[in-house]
Amino acid sequence: MKNLYSQLSDLTPEQRALFERRLREKGMKKPTSTGIQRRPSLSELPLSWAQQRLWFVQQFDPDNTAYNVSSALRLKGPLDSDQLQKALNRIVTRHESLRTCFLKNHKGEAYQKILPPTPVNIPLHDLSEESDSELILQQRIESTKSTPVSLALPPLQLELYRLAKEDHVLVLLTHHIVCDRWSVMVFLRELTHFYRSSKETAPLPELPIQYPDWALWQRNRLKGSLLEEQLSYWKSQLSPPLPELELPSKVCKDPSHQGAHFPILIDARLTERIKSLASQFETSLFACLLAVFKTLLMKYCGSTDIVVGSEVANRDRTETAGLIGLLVNTLVLRTDASGDPSFKAFVSRVKETVEGGLAHQDLPFEKLVETLNPDRRIEQFTPLFQVKFDLQQVHVKETELAGLSIKPEPIPETHVKYGLRFNIQDTGETLRGQIEYSADLFDASCIARMAQHWQTLLGSVIASPEQPLSSLSILAESEKDHLWNLSQGHQLPPTTETLHGLFETQVKHNPEAIAVVDGSSEITYEHLDQKAEQWAKTLKNLNMKPGFRVGVCLPKSADLIAILLSIHKAGGAYLPLDPDYPDERLEFIKKDADCVAVFHRTKNEIKLQTDKQSLQSEFEVPHDQNEESWAYVIYTSGSTGQPKGVAISHHAAATLMRWTGRNFDPSALSGVLASTSICFDLSI
Numbered sequence: 001m002k003n004l005y006s007q008l009s010d011l012t013p014e015q016r017a018l019f020e021r022r023l024r025e026k027g028m029k030k031p032t033s034t035g036i037q038r039r040p041s042l043s044e045l046p047l048s049w050a051q052q053r054l055w056f057v058q059q060f061d062p063d064n065t066a067y068n069v070s071s072a073l074r075l076k077g078p079l080d081s082d083q084l085q086k087a088l089n090r091i092v093t094r095h096e097s098l099r100t101c102f103l104k105n106h107k108g109e110a111y112q113k114i115l116p117p118t119p120v121n122i123p124l125h126d127l128s129e130e131s132d133s134e135l136i137l138q139q140r141i142e143s144t145k146s147t148p149v150s151l152a153l154p155p156l157q158l159e160l161y162r163l164a165k166e167d168h169v170l171v172l173l174t175h176h177i178v179c180d181r182w183s184v185m186v187f188l189r190e191l192t193h194f195y196r197s198s199k200e201t202a203p204l205p206e207l208p209i210q211y212p213d214w215a216l217w218q219r220n221r222l223k224g225s226l227l228e229e230q231l232s233y234w235k236s237q238l239s240p241p242l243p244e245l246e247l248p249s250k251v252c253k254d255p256s257h258q259g260a261h262f263p264i265l266i267d268a269r270l271t272e273r274i275k276s277l278a279s280q281f282e283t284s285l286f287a288c289l290l291a292v293f294k295t296l297l298m299k300y301c302g303s304t305d306i307v308v309g310s311e312v313a314n315r316d317r318t319e320t321a322g323l324i325g326l327l328v329n330t331l332v333l334r335t336d337a338s339g340d341p342s343f344k345a346f347v348s349r350v351k352e353t354v355e356g357g358l359a360h361q362d363l364p365f366e367k368l369v370e371t372l373n374p375d376r377r378i379e380q381f382t383p384l385f386q387v388k389f390d391l392q393q394v395h396v397k398e399t400e401l402a403g404l405s406i407k408p409e410p411i412p413e414t415h416v417k418y419g420l421r422f423n424i425q426d427t428g429e430t431l432r433g434q435i436e437y438s439a440d441l442f443d444a445s446c447i448a449r450m451a452q453h454w455q456t457l458l459g460s461v462i463a464s465p466e467q468p469l470s471s472l473s474i475l476a477e478s479e480k481d482h483l484w485n486l487s488q489g490h491q492l493p494p495t496t497e498t499l500h501g502l503f504e505t506q507v508k509h510n511p512e513a514i515a516v517v518d519g520s521s522e523i524t525y526e527h528l529d530q531k532a533e534q535w536a537k538t539l540k541n542l543n544m545k546p547g548f549r550v551g552v553c554l555p556k557s558a559d560l561i562a563i564l565l566s567i568h569k570a571g572g573a574y575l576p577l578d579p580d581y582p583d584e585r586l587e588f589i590k591k592d593a594d595c596v597a598v599f600h601r602t603k604n605e606i607k608l609q610t611d612k613q614s615l616q617s618e619f620e621v622p623h624d625q626n627e628e629s630w631a632y633v634i635y636t637s638g639s640t641g642q643p644k645g646v647a648i649s650h651h652a653a654a655t656l657m658r659w660t661g662r663n664f665d666p667s668a669l670s671g672v673l674a675s676t677s678i679c680f681d682l683s684i
Helices: 004-009 013-025 049-060 081-094 133-145 181-195 211-221 224-237 268-280 285-301 343-359 365-372 444-463 477-486 499-509 525-540 558-569 583-592 650-663
Strands: 068-076 100-104 110-114 124-126 157-164 167-175 259-266 305-312 329-336 387-393 399-401 404-409 420-426 431-438 514-518 521-524 549-553 573-576 595-601 606-610 630-635 645-649
Touching: 049 110, 049 211, 049 365, 068 133, 068 181, 081 157, 081 181, 110 211, 133 157, 133 167, 181 399, 181 404, 224 329, 224 343, 224 365, 259 268, 259 444, 268 285, 268 444, 285 305, 285 343, 285 387, 285 420, 285 444, 305 343, 329 343, 329 365, 431 444, 499 525, 499 558, 499 650, 514 525, 514 558, 521 525, 525 558, 549 558, 549 583, 558 573, 583 595, 630 650, 645 650
Parallel strands: 124 157, 305 387, 387 420, 549 573, 549 595, 573 630
Antiparallel strands: 068 167, 068 404, 100 110, 157 167, 259 431, 305 329, 399 404, 420 431, 514 521, 595 606, 630 645
């Protein structure tokens, strides 16, 4: 149940003004909370924790546009330009955040400076004579929102486009450092109020505080026992090691903020059913949807320890309800799905996680990161979590003002702040939104499947909430049919072959045939086999344990092929090591795989470097390999965490070879370009 302050914060400016007027008429004072006070006179106003982080981001990368906030309003009907100008002037006068610039003092520290109110500049661009005005408008909007915002200048930029006599679009651009999603709604409400303002319109009550007052209050309040209690909770919740979700992402060492989005729409019938399920479980719609999302991640990644980031408006005080400013906070919500609970039981766990997070939302995300100082990979957009899930109440209605309608115009997002984000809006009747994702990390087809799987899972949990999570399906019927058809192929008989055994058979049949073309050199099967035998003899003389792993860190060449074969002939498995990988990654893989030796190239020759501690003190002839012996060990990309090794048997590799022989024309296999790194299965 909402408390009084939360109920007051939901009022529109007109409703709040009417409420306060009636209190005065009855001789009553408006309710107050123990409160945020107006700041004393300060020459340099401190930044909030969130502002400080964004300021550092912008200093590091001034051309970064990921934190631009752009909005567009479609104005249909007779537009009074003078009244629009007055309305915008009053909003800027009312909110100091829209007149704030960010400067550095002599110590290099950032501070806020509030500029005096001045009339806003609204350039008018007339596109009414253009035949493709809508296309030009979208191009102009894209250009505007892709323009870096200077924090040293007033943050609000406005442009008005005329498409027809009674069809205009107002475009707003600002920076996240002075604005969040709630602020955009405040701006829209006040614009409609001031546009129709007249003597009969109740004036808006004066704002009790300004954003710098809140920033100062936040810093002064978060000390002592409150800080200790907040930190204690989050340290317990996020105790290391934090899980690393192995999502189906592409390998990208340094992803940009270039992004894309995929639309989501849950129809009214399914929306009503999921809301009914949340009510049945006595939890919020957010907790129920988050549980579905975490179940999806569990099925994608195979992990039962799921961490997801989520926004909280942080507007639970009456003083902040009408502010334009950056108050939003990010919660890191970690839930344990072990034990294969039913979805109903899992929702209860997620509900507990959400309620605990909300009870400890006073700690800024930036302060949490500073305290925990987690390890962070360069491809991870945000510390502590990899994916984000947000739900907003967005009951968008067209506003009518003396014949003029004002309606938000959607703007496609091309920049992202997170690698993967489910951004859902509850419009009242339906759930809609988009999956925002880094184009450097995810393919569009992967995201489309993920959206379909999430919607299928919604239907599954509604139909069978008592079923364990493992029993809930994410596959559409078409996917099930496709998998069934794939399983009906020709069954290959069991094989006892090994990779080097297949090669040796070819040597016997066609010893003089060309096996490898390396630049201008041609090497026969017999010659390649001889080179492999020479290296195999060297390996056998090292007295290694059966099944040993030997790293191969070499560029593609005929010698590389010979060395891979030699490791098999000597009774071992090869460990592919890409020379282009960072040294830190190579060292981790060698240690994790218990690698006993590594082939690498110096300027003029190939060297075999051994780890003497891993070799046996007494000679033991390596055992003969069979189809169940390991052929090689490959490691995952590690794009979402530490690389993980996967051992591939000779049986699996030989079966792939036999399948290839059955499904491709011999002429297509007579020569294959070795373009793939040996770190991938396709290289065999």
